[in-house]
Amino acid sequence: MIKNITGIFFMFLILSCTGKSSASPAEKKQLPARVENLSVPSGFDNQYAQNIKSGKPVHFTKPxxxxxxxxxxxxxxxxxxxxxxxxxxxxxxxxxxxxxxxxxxxxxxxxxxxxxxxxxxxxxxxxxxxxxxxxxxxxxxxxxxxxxxxxxxxxxxxxxxxxxxxxxxxxxxxxxxxxxxxxxxxxxxxxxxxxxxxxxxxxxxxxxxxxxxxxxxxxxxxxxxxxxxxxxxxxxxxxxxxxxxxxxxFPLMGEVIAINDNSVITTISLEHGIKEVDYLFIVRLGDELKDSSGKTLGFNKQVIGASQVTSVENGMSNSKIVKLKDTSLGIVKGDIVISMPSGYAN
The missing domain is CATH 3.30.160 (Double Stranded RNA Binding Domain)
Incomplete structure (x- = not known):
């Protein structure tokens, strides 16, 4: 009788643990609509992106x-x-x-x-x-x-x-x-x-x-x-x-300089005014888009995913990846990031 009660008790513990484990996905924090849909903010600076792509030095100036x-x-x-x-x-x-x-x-x-x-x-x-x-x-x-x-x-x-x-x-x-x-x-x-x-x-x-x-x-x-x-x-x-x-x-723009597991380090920093919990959209540049005269107007852009800033310091910031459009693409060094304040993400 005691063995049966003990067995039932341990079975109850196992089921309880299993129940907690299966409930964890439901507890996952819901992303704001624009982040979930990867809706990149307006104001993308193509000249900035062109300088990054061509390896030219980029100087940040506040509007x-x-x-x-x-x-x-x-x-x-x-x-x-x-x-x-x-x-x-x-x-x-x-x-x-x-x-x-x-x-x-x-x-x-x-x-x-x-x-x-x-x-x-x-x-x-x-x-x-x-x-x-x-x-x-x-x-x-x-x-x-x-x-x-x-x-x-x-x-x-x-x-x-x-x-x-x-x-x-x-x-x-x-x-x-x-x-x-x-x-x-x-x-x-x-x-x-x-x-x-x-x-x-x-x-x-x-x-x-x-x-x-x-x-x-x-x-x-x-x-x-x-x-x-x-x-x-x-x-x-x-x-x-x-x-x-x-x-x-007037979004902030920078580039990815390192990827560590689920974290992204970018050049958007304390000097820019980025805040913890702000979001960054990761964009990969494609071919140049030119008009009939040959003038470069912009680039084909591929949205890779989004991250949320977790810490800010001089010269760089760290953010956690919260959304990937396609996990097979991944985030690579040199991808462009563009900011969206947390208060506007919904």
Whole structure:
């Protein structure tokens, strides 16, 4: 009897271990859609790729951006109770913190500098896409925009209120050298909180930021709640999305310099502004693509796979392979890598 019980006990342990083992694939981290589909970001620099392919030295220069004044409607500054609010200051600070760009002054800064120097005329083009105006450096790209919409969506749902605000921000990126609008996009973000109120008007759960109206006057118009903090949160979400869009528009590029088991070492480094958890797409260059005059326009490209950055240091970074299109191809030294921020991968 004891032997039978012991045998059953060990059989139970074996089945338990087997069950844990078979469940592990289900626990595998799901990749963002664009990584899973190997959708390479726009902004591939064919000139950079050509220099790599031909063995020419490659010098990394950060794009130079100037954040111009954003148009802010009065209804938004009233909603957040701050008539001095400047979105361009927030964007300038957050973009600078990425480490990926050289951020120059705003429109007010440049006009003051031009007035002081009293000189107009483009003197010299730079490698980073910028130009100089006298002694003043002008960004290669300008970013303009506005808060296009901002409105509350407040509804009573049974015994509680849904407090939602929506903020839409539009951005335009212009090439200063050519005057061409290279990119424009409108980004909408929402922020929702729930407000639970008792029959006698006491807040049970939810935001406490009330107007000067009595609590028992709350209704579905939203006028009884100061939604300023929600507007600010929605705007912060829009700013984060704008930065992700810009990072996708101006991706980092490098090359594979070593492969160790499931890891890839590339030349994209701390100086570039790459962050841990950002994704890298590995691309292999094929034949040159030329027009009828013989000018090289680009290359046939074969997407090999994707990796996720695990560590960053001066001169290089290490990333873990997370997706291979065809395991028979493998990743080789000299393959081109192009970045996609983790926040934009979905």
């Amino acid at each position: 130079m951006l100037r954040i111009m004044n954003f148009t802010i409607p009065a209804r938004f500054t009233e909603a957040i109770n701050d008539k001095t609010f400047k979105m361009d200051d927030i964007l300038k600070s957050d973009l600078a913190s990425t480490g990926r760009y050289i951020i120059l002054g705003t429109e007010d800064d440049i006009m003051a500098a031009i007035k002081e120097q009293n000189k107009i005329g483009y003197d010299e083009f730079k490698d980073d896409g910028s130009v100089t105006m006298g002694e003043l450096k002008i960004a290669g790209y300008t970013l303009t925009g506005s808060i296009a919409e901002s409105y509350p969506i407040v509804n009573q749902i049974g015994g509680h209120f849904s407090l939602k605000v929506a903020v839409s921000a539009s951005i335009t990126i212009t090439n200063v050298n050519t005057g061409v609008i290279e990119f424009t996009k409108t980004i909408k973000s929402e922020k929702e909180e729930l407000l639970f109120v008792s029959a006698d008007g006491v807040i049970i759960k939810g935001p406490r930021n009330l107007t000067d109206k009595p609590i028992n006057s709350i209704n579905a118009t939203g006028k009884d709640i100061d939604l300023g903090p929600q507007y600010r949160d929605a705007l912060r979400n829009s700013v984060a999305d704008i930065i992700a869009v810009i990072e996708e528009r």
